[in-house]
Amino acid sequence: MENRDQVAAQNYACASCKHQRRKCDETCEMAPYFPASRYSEFQNAQKIFGVSNIQKIMAMAAPDQRQAAAESILTEGNARKNDPVHGCLGIIRGLNAQIQGLERELHIMKQHLELCKEKEELDGKKNQSKEEDLQHDQSDGLNFPSPILPDLPSHVTAEMRKYEQGYNYWSILEDAEEEVFDIRLIEPVLFESNLKGNASSSGSGKSRLCKTLYFV
Incomplete structure (x- = not known):
């Protein structure tokens, strides 16, 4: 019976207690932030920071900031696993590059839009001028101005x-x-x-x- 209880307690232990192979109860301060379902992520984080440093960081954080601190620790661990050299910095650089690329594309599209507007306005003025010339010709008919004769002595x-x-x-x-x-x-x-x-x-x-x- 005792062995079964130990196995059940170990299955429901938080990621920190499970890694340290110790009993996890309701008084564990790490359980709300590092549940057993995120054990693999905690393993990545403890390889970078170490369990003791993680506990110190969580203890130094304000109670309303501890959830954000835990998410940052786990995110850094996952990033280092995917990119051991740059970690989160690689993600930040990639996002900045995407932002700059999208800004350049937006600038080009704005210029193209301005050119389209100018072309549309120019075409409209040309069509209006042609219509006015046509109406003027139709109204005048064959009324041409009389030739100007030279002045005689x-x-x-x-x-x-x-x-x-x-x-x-x-x-x-x-x-x-x-x-x-x-x-x-x-x-x-x-x-x-x-x-x-x-x-x-x-x-x-x-x-x-x-x-x-x-x-x-």
């Missing part, structure tokens, strides 16, 4: 004003009368030269008749 414009009402006909004959005629009734260019008689046959002393039309 003052003497030319003054001469043109003289003949705004019609065209005059001058003759070199002394008895020619000045007449106003309509240019629509004649050819665009008219030059007429008549020679009548000669110096011997003409009795009036007028040997030549020349009629010329000038129009601007």
